[in-house]
Amino acid sequence: MGSIWEYANPVKFMKLSDWLMPLSALLAAGAIATGLIWGFFLTPDDFRQGSTVKIIFLHVPSALMAINAWAMMLVASLVWLIRRHHVSALAARAAAPVGAVMTLIALFTGAVWGQPMWGTWWAWDPRLTSFLILFLFYLGYIALWSAIEDPDTAADLTAVLCLVGSVFAVLSRYAALFWNQGLHQGASLSVAPGTRMDMTYKLPLYISMTGFGLLFLALVLAGTRTQIRARRARALLARERARA
Amino acid sequence: MIALLVRDLRLALRAGGGFGLGLGFFLILAVLVPLGVGPDPQVLGLIAPGILWIGALLACLLSLDRIFALDFEDGSLDLLATSPIPLEGVVAIKALAHWITTGLPLALAAPVLALLLNLPGPGFLTLVLSLLLGTPALSMIGAFGAALTVGLKRGGLLVSLLVLPLYVPTLVFGAQAVVRAAQGLDPATPLVLMTGITAGSVALLPFAAAFALRINLR
């Protein structure tokens, strides 16, 4: 099959994503629909959390993808800086809005999930706070891409930002944990299921997580194709202007 | 390198160099917060560490675009990049100059403002210490942000968006140290963690910032 580096070639990438993108989109739709319908309609209420436990099928997959999206951007940024494959830089750019929306969903579902238990629509729980900070990192990254005209310069600078940002994102996670330890509110406010989950919840959850992962793949492939086309259009325009 | 430092300091201290701006802003904040929050001394005492630290943050942000932009525009940055001093050294010197004219005065002026905000007595020493040890990180991280956006016309707001999330760890540990000290608890852990972040930033970010500068100078 050859190495994965073949797909650094834009033409090869387009050919691969010609079929891979629709396929993953379809599988994503199926998995998400299955996971959510199963989880929403067919799971019992939790004896402590009531029906709010059903939010887990949205919250956990989106939170997972929020982190994974940034991790993928980190790897893609490194690949760009080291091997200068444009497809990699463009893939990172395409992943950012998807990751940002995933973070938003994680934040919203996390806040709403906690509301019946905490009584407030937002609580400065360490995990929620960390996701809020992550959202700001996404915004900064996206803003930097938009602010810089030259595409290669933008790719380089956003890659460095992603690298440095990753370190500080991890530091912020520990800072947020440290920051909320001191509150006298006792036991963890985190909505992380300390309750052991049995299969009735686990299965639809895994299906939903798979669905979100496939959705991320489909959207990033689609976004990268768009970026590749936009890059080609810019090149054509530049050549046309040079000839005129 | 010393010459560069002296030059940058002299530029900053000149009229219009922005030296007093940070301090003035800091003072204004210390006045505005009680006006906004109410004069209850207990409330003020509780939030004083946070206010003072956020004030330091924002005051540092104010002068970030000066670090490289002026030299970039008139071509001096190109000259500096090709001089015998490594660009990483230039970045470090400029961050140092920024700190001397922003973070250092803030740290020294903080006790006066802490009085206004009714910070409990035990917190004062930790306040100054945390600011002294933490603001260099703010200058260094700010220099990185400034290096990323040096080529942009109106990058001021963007720098804030990029840099403020990076400030979070320093802010949290620094402010928490003061909060704990003010309550009579031991501030050692957050202080040490914050100093670690400063040390790491000062050691490593010059390379990232120099990288960004080289890209923008292409």
Place this chain on the structure above:
Amino acid sequence: MMPDLGAYAGPVLLAYGVSLGLLVALVLWVWLAGRRTQRDLAALEARLNRRENATD
């Protein structure tokens, strides 16, 4: 058909509604931006091909 969500019906439905709404908006945005770029590129290539053919 709708399960009895009990006291928590509001939050649960809100969570599902907003999340699905955000997902749909995201998918639409990616899809439409893709179509627009594809169209623009095709138009650009067509224009350039015509120009090259015309100058032959």
